[in-house]
Amino acid sequence: MAARVSHTTINCLDAYEVSEWWKRLLDYTDVPGDPNLPGDPECMIVDPRTGHRLLFIEVAELQDPVGRVHLDLAPTDLTRDEEIERVLALGARMVADRRRPDGSGWAVLEDPAGNRFCIVRSDAERAARSPATPPERSKSAS
Incomplete structure (x- = not known):
């Protein structure tokens, strides 16, 4: 017996506002036939290519934002550093810069x-890394 991930849920105070921000960041769309509206x-x-879904749910009180679960994003058509600049321009805030001089x-x-x-680095950046550079490891969003 096995289970599959149905979707990833993110608690927030304004589901519409936060979902719209992530739609722009990830190039996701509303679920076909179920448009999101202000006040929902x-x-x-949903990712129109893979079907991965993110659900934003309004809660009365947010838990510690560090949390135990977070998303790791890898750029699809930019470098890691270009993607960081794009995301900052969209209104994200840098919490910790863990980039290393060797590019990892x-x-x-x-x-x-x-x-x-x-x-994290794009697939192309990871593929181009030198054999002496260790692979990126799992880490917490500290």
């Missing part, structure tokens, strides 16, 4: 609602 307490968005590492950011996420 639950807003789901990542950055910890927060969306406008305080939810943390990381940006």
Whole structure:
């Protein structure tokens, strides 16, 4: 017996506002036939290519934004550093810059609602790394 991930849920105070921000960041769309509207307490968005879904749910009180679960994002058509600049321009805030001089590492950011996420190197950047550079490891969004 096995289970599959149905979607990733993000608690927030304004589901519509936060889902719209993540739609712009990830190039996701509303679920077909279920548009998100201002004031909706639950807003789901979907990756039109893979079907991955993010659900934003309004809660009365937010827990510690560090949390135990966060998203790691890898750029699809930019470098890690270019993606960090793009995301900052969209309104994210840098929490911790963990990039290393050898080109490895990542950055910890927060969306406008305080939810943390990381940006790691693109697949192309990881493939081009020298054999002496260790692979990136799992880490917490500290």
